[in-house]
Amino acid sequence: MRPDIHAGLAYLAWTAYTHLSATRPPTDAEFWVVIFGSQFPDLVDKPLAWTFGVLPSGRSLGHSLLTAAILVVVLRRYLSRDRDVLVTAFAVSVVGHDLLDAIPPLQRGQPAYVRYLLWPVVDQPPYDTSRSLLDSLVGGMFHGEWGLSSLAILLVALVWIADGTPGLPIGDGE
């Protein structure tokens, strides 16, 4: 799935959460945590698998729900209580990325390729690790349903503007 789609859907999920739970838009800090969290699984797995050959596939350590759970426990343990909301924003965006990546293999009727969610506890099917990170980014950007995806990104941009463009110094976000 394209990086901008991951970021956009993570933002939508988080802004829905903040509006419903606290009747406010996301803060600047939450915005950046959500954007980082929405890319985190690929930032960990793709370089370590494809460039350095340390991980078995581009969906392993960073895409595992077990890793997300451990990270949340560690972050909650070592960050102060007033950062709990940022840890929650990180968890929502990372787990969202992990689950969204499960949709294409399920659509293709390949449920074995969803096993990465429980890496390294569950055996994994073979993956092609010969791709480069650049291939992935370029291929991701120039592949797929551009019409629908672009419409989704436009909708996210409108919601973000209505929220006061959190994350930008010129916005109203805190």
Ligand SMILES: [Zn+2]
């Ligand atoms: Zn991914």
